[in-house]
Amino acid sequence: MKRIIVFGILLSISITNLHAQKKKDLLDEIDKLRKELKTTKGKLNDAEKKTKATLTQVETMEAQVKDLKETNSSLLNNMGSFTELSKKKAQNLEKSLESLQAKDKQLKSINDAISKGDSIKLATLTVFKQALGNDAKIGVQNGVVLITLANTVIFGDDDKSATVQDKAKSVLGKVAKALNAKPDLKIIVEGNSNALNFKDKNIVDNWDLSAKQAAAVVRSLQNDHKVDPKRMSVLGKSEYGSQSIETETRIIVDAKFDEFYGMVKENMKNASKK
Numbered sequence: 001m002k003r004i005i006v007f008g009i010l011l012s013i014s015i016t017n018l019h020a021q022k023k024k025d026l027l028d029e030i031d032k033l034r035k036e037l038k039t040t041k042g043k044l045n046d047a048e049k050k051t052k053a054t055l056t057q058v059e060t061m062e063a064q065v066k067d068l069k070e071t072n073s074s075l076l077n078n079m080g081s082f083t084e085l086s087k088k089k090a091q092n093l094e095k096s097l098e099s100l101q102a103k104d105k106q107l108k109s110i111n112d113a114i115s116k117g118d119s120i121k122l123a124t125l126t127v128f129k130q131a132l133g134n135d136a137k138i139g140v141q142n143g144v145v146l147i148t149l150a151n152t153v154i155f156g157d158d159d160k161s162a163t164v165q166d167k168a169k170s171v172l173g174k175v176a177k178a179l180n181a182k183p184d185l186k187i188i189v190e191g192n193s194n195a196l197n198f199k200d201k202n203i204v205d206n207w208d209l210s211a212k213q214a215a216a217v218v219r220s221l222q223n224d225h226k227v228d229p230k231r232m233s234v235l236g237k238s239e240y241g242s243q244s245i246e247t248e249t250r251i252i253v254d255a256k257f258d259e260f261y262g263m264v265k266e267n268m269k270n271a272s273k274k
Helices: 002-132 151-155 166-181 206-225 257-273
Strands: 137-141 144-150 187-191 232-236 248-253
Touching (some): 002 137, 002 144, 144 151, 144 166, 151 166, 151 248, 187 206, 206 248
Parallel strands (some): 187 232
Antiparallel strands (some): 137 144, 144 248
């Protein structure tokens, strides 16, 4: 009986010790799990902080990307506007250059025409100087060759005379010789008279006198020296054409302004085609 009691006591003690050991093991396991849980929570908190920081960085980068896109779009628009503006400026510069080149050609054409005209005038002046020598004043005035003869040489001492003197015919003959040698030249004979009073019914006034004197010179060139009348014109200036005290008759050689301007126009037209 005692053995049974001892066995029972020992069994009870063993069971008690076993329960105590298991409880201790469970407590240790619980403590271990708590520590692991605490560590996991710490790691989770760290992960959440990193995730939050990462999301903040992502938002910042997205905002930067948006700003960059807007800036890039603005730059592209500005680049397009700048390109268009540069294109227009280039076109305007090209047009300005073409305009300047055209004007340069026009100026060159005018200069060429003037140079050609000056050369012709110089040659004409030389022809008449060689022909007339000291018998008349010869020069270039207002772009034309001008031969000036005193009325006393042509019509004598009578201011109201419109008859060419025989002694003047030799001088007019020299003019006619030069004209006949240059069939392309034309002349205007300009008569000038003093302010005179007329009682002669054949002459009305100074306009009439200056025109008659110029016509007499043209008539002499035609009849006495065979100058083609189609090449000559008469101009009466009365007392208003000359500032000289001594009246004079002027022969204007090759006053073809219309041909000169025609030549300029033609040169400009040809230059624009090049």
